[in-house]
Amino acid sequence: GAVVSQHPSRVICKSGTSVKIECRSLDFQATTMFWYRQFPKQSLMLMATSNEGSKATYEQGVEKDKFLINHASLTLSTLTVTSAHPEDSSFYICSARVGTSGVLGSYEQYFGPGTRLTVT
Amino acid sequence: RKEVEQDPGPFNVPEGATVAFNCTYSNSASQSFFWYRQDCRKEPKLLMSVYSSGNEDGRFTAQLNRASQYISLLIRDSKLSDSATYLCVVNPIAHMFSGGYNKLIFGAGTRLAVHP
Numbered sequence: 001g002a003v004v005s006q007h008p009s010r011v012i013c014k015s016g017t018s019v020k021i022e023c024r025s026l027d028f029q030a031t032t033m034f035w036y037r038q039f040p041k042q043s044l045m046l047m048a049t050s051n052e053g054s055k056a057t058y059e060q061g062v063e064k065d066k067f068l069i070n071h072a073s074l075t076l077s078t079l080t081v082t083s084a085h086p087e088d089s090s091f092y093i094c095s096a097r098v099g100t101s102g103v104l105g106s107y108e109q110y111f112g113p114g115t116r117l118t119v120t
Numbered sequence: 121r122k123e124v125e126q127d128p129g130p131f132n133v134p135e136g137a138t139v140a141f142n143c144t145y146s147n148s149a150s151q152s153f154f155w156y157r158q159d160c161r162k163e164p165k166l167l168m169s170v171y172s173s174g175n176e177d178g179r180f181t182a183q184l185n186r187a188s189q190y191i192s193l194l195i196r197d198s199k200l201s202d203s204a205t206y207l208c209v210v211n212p213i214a215h216m217f218s219g220g221y222n223k224l225i226f227g228a229g230t231r232l233a234v235h236p
Contacts, residue, residue: 034223043207043228044164093163108154109224111163 002028004096006112013084013119020080021115023094029074030096034109035067038091050077084119091116121146123225126208130231137198141230143191143208152211153184155193157204158229164207167193198234205229 003026013019023033031052036044048058048069056069068080081088095109126143133139145153153170168175170182170191181194191208208227 044226046223046225049223091161108166108169110166114163116161 002026002096002110004030004094004110004112006094006115008115009113010116011118013117015085015119016083018080018082019084019117020078021092021094021117023077023079023096023112025075025096028096030077031074032097033071033077034095034097035069035077035079036093036095038093038114044093047079081117084117086119089117089119122227123147123212124208124210124227126206126227126230128228128230130233132233132235133198135198135200135234135236137234138194138196139198139232140195141193141206141208141232143193143227145189145191145208145210145212145225147210147212148186148189150189150210150212153182153191154209154224155180155182155191156207156209156226158207159204164226167206195232198232200234200236203232203234205231 005024005026007022011019033050035047037047038044046059047062047067048056050056050069050071052071052074058064066082068082071077077094091114093111093114095111097109124145131139155167156164157167158164168177168180168182170184172184174183179196183192193206195202207229210225212225
């Protein structure tokens with residue numbers, strides 16, 4: 001399957017600082033990448049959809065000014081958690097879409113290994 | 121009502137057992153369905169897509185019942201390595217031109233523990 005990498009895999013930061021997480025598609029071009037957040041024992045929650053060259057589409061309840069997303073190229077999307085607080089501590093996972101388009105098209109998402117953020 | 125609902129488990133089964141997971145979804149217009157597995161503190165990995173006619177991949181069989189909005193996953197001859205959380209995933213929106221916005225909705229997952 002397609003390979004998606006994320007960096008860093010783990011980060012601990014102080015409250016009030018900003019953290020940038022990178023997501024890269026290694027062997028394919030991803031016009032669309034997705035950012036998820038997962039709290040312990042809960043489901044993945046989609047935060048935003050990132051399209052190359054355009055503004056991200058945020059899900060309801062996700063603050064766009066706090067979670068800055070940039071998708072500057074077909075292989076790289078970044079998520080910056082600004083002014084992080086302890087409640088932002090979570091597992092952040094990106095994914096990239098691979099597949100065909102059209103009415104009968106289907107697609108699959110491949111996930112990066114995730115970034116575990118701890119805000120102290 | 122949640123968009124995708126699963127029994128959280130855990131299912132504790134011995135090696136060699138057959139185990140079935142169920143999932144229901146609320147949006148009748150949903151078009152694509154998947155099962156992912158997620159190991160502890162890892163990212164989800166695609167296990168298999170689910171097709172209307174049902175499909176099988178080795179020990180794994182997936183079924184879709186559109187009328188009941190119900191998806192199932194059957195695992196035969198369970199292995200210790202099958203221990204994980206199984207996520208039912210639905211694409212709830214059909215787009216005429218899917219170059220647009222398609223998103224996946226994840227169930228909370230069903231935990232499976234296979235013991236010797």
